[in-house]
Amino acid sequence: MENKYETDTLDLDIKDSLLQETQGLDDLSALADLCNSTNSDFSGDSEKNVTKQMDNEFEMFERTTLEESYTEEQNSKVVSLDSLSGSIEKEVKNDKDIESLRNRISGLAATKAGMQGVDKEKVNRLIYESSKGSAFFQNEKKKDETISEKINEMLQKYEAIKKSDLLRDSIIVESKIKELEQLRDITQTIVHIDMDAFFAAVEERDNPTLRGKPMAVGSLSMLSTANYEARKFGVRSAMPGFIAKKLCPLLILVPCHFEKYTEVSKEVQKVFAQYDPQFSAMSLDEAYLNITDYLDRTKQQPAEVVQKIRNDIFYKTQLTASAGIAPNKLLAKICSDINKPNGQYQLESNRKVLMDFIKNLSIRKISGIGRVTERILNALEIKTCGDLLEKLVIVYKLFTPTSFNFLAQVALGVGSTDVAMEWNRKSMSVERTFPPLHKSQDLCKKLRELADLLENDLAKENLEGRTISLKFKLKSFELFTRAKTLPKYIHSADDLYKYGIQILEAEMPLDLRLLGLRLAALRDRNDELKYGVKKYFLVKEENPKKKLRLDMQNSENDALQESTFNTLLPSDSSENTDTPDSLERPTCLEGLTDMNQIQMYRHMDQCLDQFTSGSSKLASSNIKMKANTSHKDNLSEHKLTDKILQPKDSQLSTSEIIETSNNEDSAIIHWECPICGQKFSDSSELRINTHANVCLNMNSKKKKNKTSSSSLLKRTTHSSIHKKNPNRRKSTSKSRIKNLSLLDFFEKNSNS
């Protein structure tokens, strides 16, 4: 069977060349990006050594060659970019890029061992032809150049730093290392389990005809996963099917059956649950388990337990899995790859063993270090975790604190053992690629489809959100996002469309190949009921017209809030003795019922519509349709958010609304806006916050002067040591933000 696909010779050649040039992996760069821009495996697997090496081999070719050409191009940029590109153009014939790409990949991969200096001409041709033929390639190339620039900047810094005195920094880094050593926990037994070529394996299982043949799950546009036969040809996950077909003409494409994989995944996860009920699934085919308890209970060895898990999986699903056993997630993940497929690897829970293990480990193996970071680190001559440890001072000087923290942990093989952490979602989105569209009508239709899809998904989890964002991918593959935080929570397709279209229209005309719609700042739709208005407002008992007051301290504490509700509040009043007039404005909190809600809602909607639709008119940025305009031109145009939000005459319109809708007879007044004085008969948190936000936006834009309070909202750059996800419930942090912005407003008022 193998002969049929002529894999034998290829195999050998590749193995040979790999042995001779293992360090070829060190030269990394772009073409991998070009052929594989979005990362890696869907059903995340690489394979057993031989095939794995083959993958690497292809990558190696792609990367080294492009690296060279880019470097060359960049160097010559200094001299004369025009002359160079001109010469390339003359030099190169317009063969079909398809053909040449195939030739290069298969041909050069097979002869890699001897092809050192061979190919500059060929490579130039490849770039030229691909550039000419494919917007995708062009875009990737541009991205790559941006990275190269960044790297150059960094290297310049590096030169400067090398000369400086690093003693102080070394001490800091040393203490950081000590700190991490203290933190190191090797008492846990963490397992990372990863199904082998998951999607493909399921398809093979259900259709044995496919076995032994190169096969991939996906379409001509994109593959999810390839089986091991296919991988021998260089076919990989996240590769477009039409390229895979060129690498391997006999490749069988099987369409994706996601529901089926989900079903199988459930079976697999049942097995996981028996060994660790708290296991965390990273995707359909992959999970972390902490089997420490299980080992204690059953007095078994890790390796035998993991073997059992894998047996169970096979028994239940007829599918194989690979596993890594290690003292933390970072290491377990790496280990699961070592004896893949259908194998496992245990890393002893011993500091020395583990340090030796990572010493020569390519940084790229670490989850979280992708090709960009890899390139950057490589530029600093950091290729392994050992290098990383050695050069940690440099890393400290050149990277942000967050990145340094992460890399320091990597360098020491320190990782989280926290498998049970619950997850909660922060956003929900849908996006679709289509043949480029430019007619606004068509685009609107697409948006509508997305809105319907998203509404559906949101409903499944009973979510609503107030930050809506659109994603645009131009025909040229350039990517843009536009987001807007609304003054109210939304979830319906109508609302998603209504607000989405405003953003979309503001950017037209567009020539898009993809449109995406996302909703963030989510909360459960019941939260509005659960965390009622009392949280934000406290009442001064002795005052007949009760006072409104911000409650920052108690916003998260229902019990406390309950108890203080009928008292005047503020424990923090001492520090806020300078409270502005606005706080003294009488606000009625009597009878927290929801009378006249319909009218209220109508009013708010009008108010909001006024607010938001006024904004879209002002927006006029156009995402460029042609490659003529430069990216930077574009960037400057993006800064129109302020304009969008500028209320201008919205003050007027609001008061108009007040007058029209605030019918004296009908409304029982429950509260009065401390900002604009508007009276409301509704008491729900959402309405009040919604209104407050509108007012805040209007008023804060009116006053241009910034106040000290804005520093409250500023992020602190030097943040936590270990960026562990605190996983707070959403509404908590959000309440805080709201309170802050309200406070912000009041302080501004007091200052003016």
Place this chain on the structure above:
DNA sequence: ATACATACC
């Protein structure tokens, strides 16, 4: 808060 980039599967 927004835009964009990187990363993961």
Place this chain on the structure above:
DNA sequence: TACTGGTATGTAT
């Protein structure tokens, strides 16, 4: 002909 889709997070402004 044809280069994904969903989510999180880091970085810069």
